Amino acid sequence: EIEKAHADVYNILLQILDDGRLTDSHGRVVSFENAIIVMTSNAGTTLKGHGIGFSGNSRIAMEDRIDTVMKQLFRPEFLNRVDEIIVFTELNREELRQIVDLMLKDVEAKLAVENIRLVVTDAARDALAELGYDPKYGARPLRKVIVRKIEDELADKMLAGELKGVIGISVDVAKEDGEYRFIFDTL
The missing domain is CATH 1.10.8.60 (Helicase, Ruva Protein; domain 3)
Structure with a gap:
């Protein structure tokens, strides 16, 4: 769960997501050009149950509420480097x-x-x-x-x-x- 990560992890991820590579303290470079980075989060899980179902309108409303929570938790420069946020619903x-x-x-x-x-x-x-x-x-x-x-x-x-x-x-x-x-x- 990315929201629990230390601030240094965010800074490292910013470098990876921005440059496609990571440079360590010894100057060694690791390429992330062909990497897919997947992060999980429980941000917004407390919002479920507020009239949310599988209809199109409620799904969009849920995604909007989660987007608001994400903006409260993460810096804009971090969120701007994330290509996609996928919201999972409860299993039926x-x-x-x-x-x-x-x-x-x-x-x-x-x-x-x-x-x-x-x-x-x-x-x-x-x-x-x-x-x-x-x-x-x-x-x-x-x-x-x-x-x-x-x-x-x-x-x-x-x-x-x-x-x-x-x-x-x-x-x-x-x-x-x-x-x-x-x-x-x-x-």
Whole structure:
């Protein structure tokens, strides 16, 4: 997150972005002519939820508000050297489900090596998406949730010998007392 960088980092970036090269204290020059510099920022993340969605007008309004925040955080000479600012929006349920589906393909591939087919119900996939989303961190916790709720359970079953001769595993979910319980059955 660039806004957390020391002022010296900004000065170095200014030289890189302006000249396409960086000279160190010993006079050595490093070329950045063919480099793409990507910086991330959480500037403006507190603005989400103020009538923002995916419609064109709200997207433009959000970008305008973020532009204002960026101008408050960064010097004009720094911002003028940035070619493009891309604003990312929160993931929606459908996008989270797509991420779950992609991550489960990895688990399916691991089981396929053992000739075991994995079938995860839509309800279980939705539950994983819900458990793996955090408003502050987005979908970052999703990998840990899939490991904890699916992969660890399957590994325990393999180690206990419960999957010997099994051609498939189905995973479903039930909600009990507000908590999700994942149910594993052999096919």
